[in-house]
Each structure stands twice: as C-alpha cells, then as structure tokens.
Amino acid sequence: MVERQSPLEPVLHPGSHGDFEHGVEIILSETRPGSILQLAAWPGEEKTLMAGIHTITGLTLPDGAGGGVTNGARSVFGFAPGKFTVVDEAEGLATAFADVVTPAIGTVTDLSHGRTAIRIAGPKAEWVLAKFFAIDFALPAFPIGAGRSTMHHDVFAQIQRTAADQFDIYVFRSFARSFWKALCHASEEVGYDVQ
Amino acid sequence: MLITCPYCGPRDVIEFTYQGDGNRQRPQPASQNLDAWNAYVYDRLNPAGDHNEIWQHSGGCRAHLRVVRNTLTHEISSTAFARGDHNSVARHRAEDKP
Numbered sequence: 001m002v003e004r005q006s007p008l009e010p011v012l013h014p015g016s017h018g019d020f021e022h023g024v025e026i027i028l029s030e031t032r033p034g035s036i037l038q039l040a041a042w043p044g045e046e047k048t049l050m051a052g053i054h055t056i057t058g059l060t061l062p063d064g065a066g067g068g069v070t071n072g073a074r075s076v077f078g079f080a081p082g083k084f085t086v087v088d089e090a091e092g093l094a095t096a097f098a099d100v101v102t103p104a105i106g107t108v109t110d111l112s113h114g115r116t117a118i119r120i121a122g123p124k125a126e127w128v129l130a131k132f133f134a135i136d137f138a139l140p141a142f143p144i145g146a147g148r149s150t151m152h153h154d155v156f157a158q159i160q161r162t163a164a165d166q167f168d169i170y171v172f173r174s175f176a177r178s179f180w181k182a183l184c185h186a187s188e189e190v191g192y193d194v195q
Numbered sequence: 196m197l198i199t200c201p202y203c204g205p206r207d208v209i210e211f212t213y214q215g216d217g218n219r220q221r222p223q224p225a226s227q228n229l230d231a232w233n234a235y236v237y238d239r240l241n242p243a244g245d246h247n248e249i250w251q252h253s254g255g256c257r258a259h260l261r262v263v264r265n266t267l268t269h270e271i272s273s274t275a276f277a278r279g280d281h282n283s284v285a286r287h288r289a290e291d292k293p
C-alpha cells in the first residue's frame with residue numbers, strides 16, 4: 001500500500017505549546033483515518049442508504065438532520081439532506097460500499113486522500129472552536145456523534161463531536177496546513193499539546 | 196442577518212449565496228417566445244417588503260433554499276428546501292422533535 005503523506009507534516013510539532021505553565025487545556029492531533037467517504041442517496045432512498053451504512057459499518061444512524069454516531073474506529077454523520085460522511089480507521093471502505101450502495105440507491109465518493117482529519121480535544125475545545133465557527137458548540141445543541149457543515153472564511157469544514165470535549169474536523173487537504181496553524185494560534189492562550 | 200436553513204438551523208448570512216429572484220418563471224429551453232424570455236431575464240417585481248428569493252447554503256449543507264426576505268427590514272419570514280420532496284422525509288432537526 002502506498003504510504004500516505006500528511007500535509008501537516010512540516011508544521012505538526014509534538015509537545016506542549018503556548019501558555020501551558022498553568023496546565024494544558026487543548027490537545028490537537030491528526031487522526032489519519034484510512035477511509036473518508038461521502039455517501040449520497042437519491043431522493044426517497046435515504047432510509048435504504050442508512051440501512052446500507054449499518055450493514056457495512058455496524059453503526060446505526062439516528063434520524064434527523066446532522067445526526068451521527070461513532071464507535072471510535074468508525075464514524076458516520078449526516079452533513080446535508082440525504083448525504084453522509086463515513087470514516088474508518090482502516091482503508092478499503094469504498095470497496096466495501098460499492099456492492100451495497102448500488103447506482104439505484106445513490107453514490108459513493110472516496111475522499112480519503114482529499115480530506116485531512118484534525119482532532120481537537122480538551123476542556124477548552126468548545127471555547128477554541130467558538131472563535132472559528134458561528135455555530136452552537138454547547139452539548140445540548142451539538143450532541144455526541146452529531147455532525148455540522150460550516151466554514152471558517154473560505155475553509156469548508158465538516159465537524160463531528162466524538163466525545164463531550166472532543167471534535168473531529170474534516171477540511172480540504174489543501175487548506176489543512178493553514179487551518180492547523182490557525183488552530184494552534186487560537187489554542188496558544190490556554191496551552192495546548194500536540195500529539 | 197441570520198437565515199435558518201431547514202437542515203442546518205440558524206446560520207450567518209456569510210454562509211449563503213444569493214441565487215436570485217424566486218419569482219422568475221423560466222421558459223422551456225426550446226421556447227422561442229421572446230416576450231417570455233425577456234420577462235425571465237429582465238422583469239422584476241422589486242417590492243418594498245416581502246420578496247421570494249432563492250439562496251444556496253453554499254458554506255453548509257449546500258442545499259438550495261426558497262427564502263422570503265423583507266427588502267426593507269431584512270427579516271426572513273420563511274425558509275424551505277427549493278426541492279420540495281425533501282420536506283416529506285425525516286430531515287428536520289433532531290433537536291426539534293418532542
């Protein structure tokens with residue numbers, strides 16, 4: 001298998017940074033999933049597609065806009081009407097879906113090499129993200145597993161909450177390095193670890 | 196200005212792209228009715244008040260929306276998917292459920 005290079009490599013410096021003498025309140029990391037897919041259902045085929053996602057990943061999508069679920073290794077969330085992002089630590093997810101999501105149901109787009117997955121965790125994760133995005137990050141408004149599509153200036157971002165104080169952000173690979181540096185700057189004042 | 200996307204909920208106007216007057220009636224592509232084409236391209240109601248508009252949530256779910264915006268106050272009185280068939284599917288916000 002081809003070794004995948006990260007666009008963050010020149011700027012990802014493990015260790016503690018910023019004002020960390022009083023403690024580290026943010027942890028930044030790149031999760032480097034093997035598969036990142038976008039699945040889209042034709043109108044009326046949404047339930048069939050959701051059933052197919054369950055067949056392949058074992059994850060049961062909740063009803064409702066932006067609903068999602070994660071089990072650590074695999075994650076899925078809705079990001080638009082009838083459209084879902086599916087992520088797996090392992091490679092080869094697109095091949096697995098090819099037989100289940102037939103052309104009559106919808107489409108499978110493999111974005112594994114087109115997106116970079118950045119994880120921000122820690123007690124100040126909501127607070128730092130609120131500097132970037134004009135959406136409500138509070139837990140009741142943005143439950144665990146749920147996904148949101150939004151943007152930071154021209155950087156389109158899909159965000160999934162994967163724990164109470166943890167978010168996975170999917171950005172275009174070409175924007176990832178700049179976005180990572182912006183996240184680092186925004187985390188400086190509370191102290192952050194890069195892992 | 197906030198626009199409440201039927202999928203994403205209330206979002207800042209910066210996430211949206213204006214797609215034009217929602218009252219336009221596009222003639223059939225093969226139509227040679229020049230008056231109808233002229234009306235489609237040029238005639239506008241230009242109301243001082245509620246206006247039917249098409250917007251795209253380009254910085255979010257990317258859905259095209261029908262929006263009624265007041266041209267005097269910028270108040271948004273209604274939003275819906277431009278493609279109506281999505282309204283019948285379970286696509287409303289999960290938090291809105293009882």
Ligand SMILES: [Zn+2]
Binds near residue numbers: 204252255258
């Ligand atoms: Zn939207």
